[in-house]
Amino acid sequence: MENQETENKEHLITINSKEYSLDDLTDTQKTMVNHVYDLRSKIANAKFGLDQLQFAEASFSKELVASVESDSEAEEVETEEV
Secondary structure, three states: OHHHHHHHHHOEEEEOOEEEEHHHOOHHHHHHHHHHHHHHHHHHHHHHHHHHHHHHHHHHHHHHHHHHHHHHHHHHHHHHHO
16 A cells, blocks of 8 residues: 555655646656756756866965965965075
C-alpha cells in the first residue's frame, strides 16, 4: 500500500497551492511542467557557477592587490637603501 501512495504522490504537482495529477494534464501542460523544472535546474546551476566565478574573481583580485603591494614595499626598501 505504501508503494502505491508513493507512486501516486510522484505524479502530483502543486500549482498555486492546489495539487494536480500529471496524468490529468494535457500534453502541452506536461511539456510546460518539464520546461519549468528544467529552467529551475538551469537557474540553480547558473547561480552555482556565478558563485564560483565571483569567488575566483575576488581571489584573483586579492592576489593582485597583495602582489602589487608587495612590489611597492620592495621598491620602497630599495629606495631607502640607496
